[in-house]
Amino acid sequence: MTTHSYSGHKTEIPLIDLHAQYLSLKEEIDTAIFNCVQNSDFIGGETVRKFEQDFARFLGNGELVSCANGTDSLEMILQALDIEKGDEVIVPAMTWISTSEVVVRAGATAVFVDVEPDGGCIDPEKVEQAINKKTKAIICVHLYGRAARLDLLSQIAEQHGIYLIEDCAQAHGTTFKGKKAGNFGIAASFSFYPGKNLGCYGDGGAVYTHDPVLAKKVRMIANHGQEEKHRHIIHGRNSRLDAIQAAILSVKLPHLQNWIEAKRALAKAYKSAFQNTYKLQLPEDTEGHSYHLYVIQTENRAQLKAQLEKSGIQTAIHYPLALPLQACYEKLGYERKDFPVSVRMQECVLSIPMYAELEIADLNYISQIIKQALTA
Ligand SMILES: *Cc1c(COP(=O)(O)O)cnc(C)c1O
Numbered sequence: 001m002t003t004h005s006y007s008g009h010k011t012e013i014p015l016i017d018l019h020a021q022y023l024s025l026k027e028e029i030d031t032a033i034f035n036c037v038q039n040s041d042f043i044g045g046e047t048v049r050k051f052e053q054d055f056a057r058f059l060g061n062g063e064l065v066s067c068a069n070g071t072d073s074l075e076m077i078l079q080a081l082d083i084e085k086g087d088e089v090i091v092p093a094m095t096w097i098s099t100s101e102v103v104v105r106a107g108a109t110a111v112f113v114d115v116e117p118d119g120g121c122i123d124p125e126k127v128e129q130a131i132n133k134k135t136k137a138i139i140c141v142h143l144y145g146r147a148a149r150l151d152l153l154s155q156i157a158e159q160h161g162i163y164l165i166e167d168c169a170q171a172h173g174t175t176f177k178g179k180k181a182g183n184f185g186i187a188a189s190f191s192f193y194p195g196k197n198l199g200c201y202g203d204g205g206a207v208y209t210h211d212p213v214l215a216k217k218v219r220m221i222a223n224h225g226q227e228e229k230h231r232h233i234i235h236g237r238n239s240r241l242d243a244i245q246a247a248i249l250s251v252k253l254p255h256l257q258n259w260i261e262a263k264r265a266l267a268k269a270y271k272s273a274f275q276n277t278y279k280l281q282l283p284e285d286t287e288g289h290s291y292h293l294y295v296i297q298t299e300n301r302a303q304l305k306a307q308l309e310k311s312g313i314q315t316a317i318h319y320p321l322a323l324p325l326q327a328c329y330e331k332l333g334y335e336r337k338d339f340p341v342s343v344r345m346q347e348c349v350l351s352i353p354m355y356a357e358l359e360i361a362d363l364n365y366i367s368q369i370i371k372q373a374l375t376a
Helices: 019-036 045-059 068-079 096-103 124-130 149-159 213-222 245-275 301-310 326-330 340-348 360-375
Strands: 065-067 089-092 107-112 135-141 163-167 188-192 206-207 224-230 295-298 347-352
Touching: 019 245, 045 065, 045 206, 045 340, 065 068, 068 096, 068 163, 068 188, 068 206, 068 213, 089 245, 096 107, 096 135, 107 124, 107 326, 124 149, 124 301, 135 149, 149 163, 206 213, 213 301, 245 295, 245 360, 295 340, 301 347, 301 360
Parallel strands: 089 107, 089 135, 135 163, 163 188
Antiparallel strands: 065 206, 188 206, 295 347
């Protein structure tokens, strides 16, 4: 939104402006939704298949299996890889709960390791220390849209004969050394939750893999374990991407790369606006970052957050409590001192507005408020 005045009462600047994005594509999106309704095109069919092919092509030359949400996609990968009770899966301590939740739901044990101070992705050295005979897989998360250390992680996975799974829920279009995230492990999961880099108008998700046998198995799991109707080979579930959601995603996909480029330019603008600002850690502008979120760190977070809110600027904390310290993992017996980097992050991270339509005047206003708050 661009209509706030710079004194007195200010209109909200949201963290992500889904409405502005909608307005930029309104006609196409309205038509796509209308056509689904008009044609009773609701489940499966050509619309879903087309999106699967288009997004697979955007990512590389693997296969895409769409499903109901990102959490399901991770869970189905684990089931397809036969990860079960007695197995261990290594996950980062600082991420959204889905990453570890699915391990527990598979009956396996989530083994948490700390993240790296620059970037917040899983620390390969600590991954290596956590590997033992029970370890079956590593799930890495490209946190905030920045790629994890995929070279080291795939090397470690290969050396130990375990799977590398990429949680790409925050990383549509992220690259690592020129290659799209999602192409480095046995399989990758994507979420199309509305606020993600590529989001639909409800829930959606997908599994992406180069392994045709795995793709086939995931497709079967997502479809009640059927290969053909009424022949249930294994126990599956119902996890589908609606045709309406696929149609919306197909309208948005051709714009994804431009949106990412726009966000990269905004990240550069933030960086120059914050030059010589002490007490503030900015995200490193590593090559390939897709800026799903723009996350700054400061020890004065509470004060800064309050000041931004008072100025009509929306913020959020991703995430306020490291996963191993959540009540649901109390039995695992982890302590704060096991995760120094994640604990520092939970106390210092602050996500500030970042979306392709963010106007430079608004960005300058946000930066100005932040600089004032930190020097007050
Ligand atoms: C959003 C997200 C998910 C889950 O996606 P849903 O579609 O909400 O189930 C998984 N992992 C990470 C890191 C996420 O940010």
